[in-house]
Amino acid sequence: MPAKRPPVPLSRERIIDAALHIADGQGLRRLTMRRLGDALQVEAMAVYHHLPRGKEALMDALAEHVTAVRVDPGGSGAAPSWQDLARAWARASRTALLEHPGVLSLALVKPPKGAALISIGEQTEQLREAGLGDAAPAAVRALRAYVLGSVAVEVQQSGWADPDADVVNARTAEGEREFEQGLDALIAGLGG
């Protein structure tokens, strides 16, 4: 028996991973500094050394984590149309959000900051250069609204936040179909 495995040092990244795991598994209301400390084999107060603003900072970081997304516009080959780019951003955002339903309510309500804000800026710039021009900011807002709304409805229907969770439904198949369908309609509408 090794007497002491040298404890993996705490880090912002490990903290956020553990927090996501708790929130997804037990709900945001049960994500507590003390429980977070337990999961990391550490006293709750150790977290404050890596997130100085405490729980407020943690919540911000979680929202950022599921909202910051990156899409590669594809350097080689033909430049993609703005329609293709819009589709790629919408899909990437949706999957990122669906991966962590436990913190969805944060992402839906908190104003984007840091990496999330940069992500939106990149998206706007790509769409602008791909042909949308000055219509890009409004298009990004419309796409964001569509993605956020779709994911909200999907998660509601999955019964995720239900205290009497009979079945946490896995009907993501139909959800994706409807998502793609609505996305087509929205992109078509953005063209007019």
Next chain:
Amino acid sequence: MPAKRPPVPLSRERIIDAALHIADGQGLRRLTMRRLGDALQVEAMAVYHHLPRGKEALMDALAEHVTAVRVDPGGSGAAPSWQDLARAWARASRTALLEHPGVLSLALVKPPKGAALISIGEQTEQLREAGLGDAAPAAVRALRAYVLGSVAVEVQQSGWADPDADVVNARTAEGEREFEQGLDALIAGLGG
């Protein structure tokens, strides 16, 4: 000086009103049973008599309050088109949600129950009878997603949930323009 004004008896309705006031004014995280009691001139524990499941029931009731909406299909005169009905439902839902940004995160994530569920049923039935037929349920989901997403983005941009709330922006004018525009596009898409 009247020695005792006979205290207005507590009621579910008064509790919910006070809770909305606190949530909108100070944020959901500061809505606490004790503060709620204070606002109602009562001990916190009195609330449990009217909401037996305590804070859980309170949260459910708040979500229900901003999600349950009623639209009169207009008995006299010509029957409205499903397009007009869809517009009316979307507008009514949006205003109900924007009225209480403090509990928006609940409405976005909690599966609809009680009055909220009935509201969705009515909307589906009206759209079905107005000509959408079996396409009504999917249309209602699309409309709900659009409304929820739009309001989420609007509230984010208003800086409502921002701890460093420089200005709680009142740019609802532009928000409404964009909302109506996207709504037109969506309804057009539902027709195809």
Next chain:
DNA sequence: ACCTGAACACCGTTCAAGT
């Protein structure tokens, strides 16, 4: 620099008791 332990003010909820 990084983590601990004790402490403080506050929270949700119970339960017996008052009227």
Next chain:
DNA sequence: ACCTGAACACCGTTCAAGT
């Protein structure tokens, strides 16, 4: 039937102290 008061387990955060 409706509300209170005391109590319990738990929470976020501080601060001085350890290494």
